[in-house]
Amino acid sequence: MDIFSALPLQKRRELELLFQNCTEEVKYYMTLLEIEAGQTFIKAGTDCTHIFIILSGKVTGVEWPMHERPYPFKDFGPGDFFGEIECFAGLTQYRISIITSTRCRVLSIPADVYMEWMRMDVDALFLRAQENMRRLITQTAEARKYLFMEGKDRLMVHLIRKYEQHMPPPRLLELRQTRPQLAEEIGFSIKTLNRSIQKLEELGLIWLQRGKIVLPREGYLRMKDHIEHHING
Template sequence: MEIFKGLPSKKREYMNILFRNCTEEVKYYMSVVEIEADQTFIKAGEECKYIYIVLSGKVTGIEWPMNEKSYYFKDFGPGDFFGEIECFAGMDNYRIDILSSTKCRLLAIPCVYYMEWMHMDVDALYMRTQENMKRLVMQTAEARRYLFMEGKDRLMVHLVRKYEQKQPLPEKLELKQTRTRISEEVGISMKTLNRNIKKLEEVNLIQLNKGKIVITKSQYMIMKKELEYYVNGENVF
């Protein structure tokens, strides 16, 4: 389908196979929407009306646990679906917030027509069930690993994510976020955040400019490498 031409080749091929037998209702009612950065287009608790597919840009998932403290848990990009798992589970409301990290183009499909299609197309249903199970398994493992990370490692995860949201990757990035916002997104106290900012500055993984965090491309590459060691069980810190 022409609408998927901007996706990476493997994802474009996947979408073309998935949508080859989609219903006329899906084709008629689906629409492309464009949203600016830092816009919440799915809010936890609201009624599931649309399933969204990212065509371009990056978005971030935000959990709201029992203590109402937000948890920015993962970035997603072109080819990722949102609102679908809730529909498959028979849930009436969205479970998490989804925020645009960059300017995005999204394909919006009304849930009612999407689910009618899934009931009729066994091949499409199998493809989406397989992808959703894979995604849930990976997210559970990632969330468990994140919970056991020390504050410094959590902060590095955040800084790497923010750096990678800028495409193409810049030679240097200055975070515009306040420290209050960073502590909320990382899920650590302000005291812990300030202590770990100082640690990263001491080992030359970040610089500070009037209190703002500055990251160079070489520093980003080192942090990304360190996090790969952590994930593989070889934490060198």
């Protein structure tokens, strides 16, 4: 299908295989959306009425726990589905909020139409069940690993996410958040955050300008290499 032409090759093949026998009803009701950066297009706690598939751009998943303080936990991109797991689990509301980090192109399918297709197409159902199980297992492992990281490594992960939300990649990224805002986003105390900032500054990965963190591209690349080879490796 032409709508998948902008996806990375592997993702395009996966979605073309998935949709090769989709019903005419799915084709009729699916809609292409263009969503600007900074928009919340899924809000946790609202009715799960549509399945969304990211075709281009990046989005951030945001948890809204009981104390009502948002926690951005993961970035997603082309080929990722939202609302599907809730439907498979029989849940009537979205469990997380999704905010666009960049301008995005999104495919929207009514949830009832999508699920009727899944009930009729056993091959498509198997593909999506397999992918969702893989995603859940991976995310659980990532969450467990993140929980046991030391402070400076958790700060690195957060700074890497912030840097990668900007396209094209900047030469320098200055974070606008205050220390309390940063601490809340990462799940740190202010004391732990300050200590972690000091360690990254001593390593030459960041510097401070008017109290705000400045991350150069070289620092980003070094942090990315550290996380991939010493934490995720």
